[in-house]
Amino acid sequence: MADDKDVLRDVWFGRIPTCFILNQDEVTEREAEPYYLLLPRVSYLTLVTDKVRKHFHKVMRTEDAEEMWFEYEGTPLKWHYPIGVLFDLHASNTVLPWSITVHFKNFPDRDLLHCPSNSVIEAHFMSSIKEADVLKHKSQVVNDMQKKDHKQLWMGLQNDKFDQFWAMNRKLMEYPTEEGGFRCIPFRIYQVTFLFSSCV
Amino acid sequence: MAAVTGNTRTVMTDSTGESQRGGRVLAPGRGGRSAETRWKRHIVGQLKHRDLSQHAKFQDLIRFYTQLLDRTTLTKGILSGSVRRPSSDSSISSLLHRNNQLKKTTGELAYQVVQLQQQIKIKECVLGEQHARRAEERRRLAGAFDARQELHERVEQVQEENGGLKTDYDALLERQRGAETKLREEKVRGGRLLEDMIHLKQQAAAHMNSRNERKSRAREANLQKELQTAARSKVTMDSCSSAPTSRSSSPNTADRTESSERRHRLFRSASVTSPRILSSIRELFQKRRGHSVSSLQEDLQRPVGICVSARVPERALHTLEAHEQGINAVRFSSSSDLLATGGTDRVIKLWEIRAGALTHRATLGGSTEGITCIEFDPTGLRILAASYDKSALLWRLDDSVPKLTLTGHSRKVTAARFSGCLHQVVTGSADRTIRLWDLHRAACVRVVEVASYCSDLICSENCIISGHFDSKIRVWDTRTVSCVQEIPAQGKVTSLDISSDHRQLLSCCRDDCLQLVDLRRRSNERMCFRADGFKCGSDSTKAVISPDGCFLAAGSADGAVYIWNVSTGNLESRLPDKHSSSISAVSWSLSGEYVVSVDKSRRAILWSDI
Numbered sequence: 001m002a003d004d005k006d007v008l009r010d011v012w013f014g015r016i017p018t019c020f021i022l023n024q025d026e027v028t029e030r031e032a033e034p035y036y037l038l039l040p041r042v043s044y045l046t047l048v049t050d051k052v053r054k055h056f057h058k059v060m061r062t063e064d065a066e067e068m069w070f071e072y073e074g075t076p077l078k079w080h081y082p083i084g085v086l087f088d089l090h091a092s093n094t095v096l097p098w099s100i101t102v103h104f105k106n107f108p109d110r111d112l113l114h115c116p117s118n119s120v121i122e123a124h125f126m127s128s129i130k131e132a133d134v135l136k137h138k139s140q141v142v143n144d145m146q147k148k149d150h151k152q153l154w155m156g157l158q159n160d161k162f163d164q165f166w167a168m169n170r171k172l173m174e175y176p177t178e179e180g181g182f183r184c185i186p187f188r189i190y191q192v193t194f195l196f197s198s199c200v
Numbered sequence: 201m202a203a204v205t206g207n208t209r210t211v212m213t214d215s216t217g218e219s220q221r222g223g224r225v226l227a228p229g230r231g232g233r234s235a236e237t238r239w240k241r242h243i244v245g246q247l248k249h250r251d252l253s254q255h256a257k258f259q260d261l262i263r264f265y266t267q268l269l270d271r272t273t274l275t276k277g278i279l280s281g282s283v284r285r286p287s288s289d290s291s292i293s294s295l296l297h298r299n300n301q302l303k304k305t306t307g308e309l310a311y312q313v314v315q316l317q318q319q320i321k322i323k324e325c326v327l328g329e330q331h332a333r334r335a336e337e338r339r340r341l342a343g344a345f346d347a348r349q350e351l352h353e354r355v356e357q358v359q360e361e362n363g364g365l366k367t368d369y370d371a372l373l374e375r376q377r378g379a380e381t382k383l384r385e386e387k388v389r390g391g392r393l394l395e396d397m398i399h400l401k402q403q404a405a406a407h408m409n410s411r412n413e414r415k416s417r418a419r420e421a422n423l424q425k426e427l428q429t430a431a432r433s434k435v436t437m438d439s440c441s442s443a444p445t446s447r448s449s450s451p452n453t454a455d456r457t458e459s460s461e462r463r464h465r466l467f468r469s470a471s472v473t474s475p476r477i478l479s480s481i482r483e484l485f486q487k488r489r490g491h492s493v494s495s496l497q498e499d500l501q502r503p504v505g506i507c508v509s510a511r512v513p514e515r516a517l518h519t520l521e522a523h524e525q526g527i528n529a530v531r532f533s534s535s536s537d538l539l540a541t542g543g544t545d546r547v548i549k550l551w552e553i554r555a556g557a558l559t560h561r562a563t564l565g566g567s568t569e570g571i572t573c574i575e576f577d578p579t580g581l582r583i584l585a586a587s588y589d590k591s592a593l594l595w596r597l598d599d600s601v602p603k604l605t606l607t608g609h610s611r612k613v614t615a616a617r618f619s620g621c622l623h624q625v626v627t628g629s630a631d632r633t634i635r636l637w638d639l640h641r642a643a644c645v646r647v648v649e650v651a652s653y654c655s656d657l658i659c660s661e662n663c664i665i666s667g668h669f670d671s672k673i674r675v676w677d678t679r680t681v682s683c684v685q686e687i688p689a690q691g692k693v694t695s696l697d698i699s700s701d702h703r704q705l706l707s708c709c710r711d712d713c714l715q716l717v718d719l720r721r722r723s724n725e726r727m728c729f730r731a732d733g734f735k736c737g738s739d740s741t742k743a744v745i746s747p748d749g750c751f752l753a754a755g756s757a758d759g760a761v762y763i764w765n766v767s768t769g770n771l772e773s774r775l776p777d778k779h780s781s782s783i784s785a786v787s788w789s790l791s792g793e794y795v796v797s798v799d800k801s802r803r804a805i806l807w808s809d810i
Contacts, residue, residue: 007240010247017258033269036262038255058273097258 012162014041016087017097020052022059023071026104032059036097040160041084044125045070045077046115047158056102064104069112071101076111080124081190089192122154128188129153133172135184141171404568408601411565415600510746510792512763513807516778517556517794520804522549525570527798528740529585529785533576536791538597540564541798542571542585550583550597551804553794558806564595566602572740573615573656577622584625586613592627594639606637608644614740615666619659619678628654628666634676648681650674655739656696658705660719665705667693669739673707673717687717690728695742699749700790704766706752708743712736714752716745716766729764731771737782737800747792755783761797761807778805 015038022032035055039048046068053068070077072090077100081089091098107114115121133142149168156165175182523543530541539551539558548564548571569588576583582603583595592613594604606616611630619626624645625637630653636646652670659665663684664676669692675685691711698705698719705717714729735757743754751772752764759779765772781801788795795807 006244010244015255017254017262036265038259038262096254
């Protein structure tokens with residue numbers, strides 16, 4: 001398991017260097033400097049981009065700033081995909097750092113979901129966990145967990161606390177020895193042009 | 201282009217990773233341990249590589265960039281304020297204009313400064329003034345503080361005083377309450393005492409009523425008996441009175457008997473007016489009393505009182521237990537045939553001397569305590585007695601109920617005497633007063649405070665002589681009621697007696713000595729009479745002078761009667777062995793014939809020379 005732990009760590013601490021650039025069309029009081037950030041692969045865009053928003057808000061008037069959204073080479077980036085997925089889907093061949101354009105206007109309602117607060121992200125994350133556990137343990141483990149355990153899972157992710165997250169996630173990843181494995185192993189397949197999800 | 205994820209968030213990024221992942225899925229099923237470690241190591245390697253290219257390269261760069269960005273924004277913020285103004289205005293004219301303006305403002309400001317300085321001076325003046333005032337106020341405050349302190353002290357002092365007064369007041373209140381409760385109790389007690397007194401009075405009245413009733417019944421019975429005897433002896437009476445011849449002869453016989461009697465008497469006694477003769481005469485006349493003239497009795501009563509010679513008694517004629525309790529007083533009436541004794545049993549008994557014996561004639565009740573002193577009035581019709589019940593009582597001889605009760609003394613009455621005038625009575629009491637009473641009004645007319653317990657008193661012409669426990673005999677003038685003479689005695693005076701010629705005063709004292717004083721001579725010359733064996737038995741032992749003034753008689757504590765001869769001053773006679781206890785009183789009949797002595801053990805003895 002020591003090796004597994006190394007793997008898990010490396011996966012958890014995977015980072016993507018990103019350069020945020022404000023869209024040219026945005027109305028600013030002065031020139032906006034680009035903002036660089038190392039994004040964790042396992043997190044969500046809207047969860048880790050508070051600093052970006054603050055940075056650009058400095059050069060903009062408050063009334064011009066609507067909900068922030070991101071775009072890469074003309075493709076709006078869906079915040080409910082993990083960042084690693086987004087990068088691998090859209091920009092795996094680009095030159096690093098990954099350059100993302102930041103928008104505050106013209107929210108593409110057709111392509112993106114609104115994300116008013118972190119509780120929306122949490123709800124999405126927890127539903128994914130539950131879907132996966134249905135396949136693995138018929139959702140027994142998730143249902144046996146208490147509310148504070150769910151909260152610990154989420155807070156571990158939100159605050160990038162590996163140990164906190166895995167203390168809880170371990171239960172989800174264990175299986176009884178007599179069964180010798182999960183009932184099913186859940187997969188999610190993402191595609192570029194259109195998306196659907198399915199189970200194997 | 202596709203990516204596959206599990207819920208572990210493992211993201212395979214490149215094609216090689218994807219192929220490896222497939223192997224990993226299959227490996228637990230059949231692969232050996234070495235294979236497992238190998239592909240695992242591969243994965244780790246892949247991930248490290250990825251990190252190296254994507255993460256490590258940019259890590260420091262991005263950090264530095266962020267720091268730089270922060271710093272630039274900071275400097276921009278600082279600079280933006282200072283830079284903007286000079287850049288906004290560049291023309292010199294405007295600067296000049298502003299310079300002028302500034303100069304003008306400087307002038308104005310300078311003027312303001314001057315003004316303000318003036319104001320400051322004024323203010324300073326005011327301040328100084330205020331300082332001075334403040335100092336003054338402070339002084340006044342200090343003064344006020346002192347005054348306040350003083351007042352406080354005074355308040356404390358006054359409070360202390362108040363506290364003291366309060367405690368005093370409380371104490372007084374307490375006392376008042378106590379006094380009130382006492383007063384209430386006393387009132388209740390007074391009421392109770394009053395009730396008790398009323399009750400006692402009622403009892404006494406009832407007692408007296410019952411006694412009177414008893415006496416009247418006894419008298420009726422006696423009358424009945426006498427009537428019966430009279431009825432029986434009727435025949436002889438008739439025969440005696442029916443003989444008209446004997447009427448003329450009877451005086452003759454009487455005369456004869458008288459003369460013979462006289463002769464017989466003369467043979468032995470010098471007493472011409474001996475009452476025995478008189479009584480015999482009276483006996484003779486008694487049968488015809490109904491027809492006799494009324495003056496006879498008075499004639500018989502009055503001339504008595506002259507006794508030529510008293511005879512010294514020699515033997516006891518009659519001894520009897522006269523009372524139920526001890527006898528305190530004895531007295532002959534002026535007619536010498538009537539004797540009164542008074543005892544502790546609260547009654548006075550009247551005795552007739554008939555044939556050398558004492559016959560009971562009547563009992564006078566009414567006193568509620570023992571009798572201390574008895575006196576007949578000169579006419580012999582009334583008896584005066586002093587009593588332990590703080591009163592003096594007066595009876596008529598023919599009435600057993602007291603005619604008068606003289607109350608007013610606060611202790612026992614020791615002596616009661618008729619004064620020179622018949623309607624006045626003098627009493628002496630243990631309460632250290634002598635009272636004069638008017639019998640007409642039955643009231644006390646005068647109270648004389650004397651210095652000591654009055655044990656006995658005597659009335660002479662215009663004077664009262666009283667004997668006292670302070671060994672003094674005092675002579676009082678009846679008109680001025682003042683002490684005119686004090687005669688010393690050797691001890692407590694127990695009794696007084698005066699001779700019939702009112703010249704000699706006899707006093708008996710507790711030092712067992714009789715003393716005879718001549719009242720005519722206003723000197724302290726006196727004769728003392730003592731005897732071996734004579735002992736004054738009590739504080740009220742009575743001694744007497746014989747009617748002729750030649751002898752003195754007194755009873756001793758040893759039960760013997762002692763008789764002294766006045767002229768010689770020696771003991772004439774001693775009559776022992778008849779009394780068994782201390783003799784309390786003796787009396788010598790006015791005829792000089794009999795002496796009666798009474799003692800504390802109820803015994804009365806009639807002595808005579810026959």
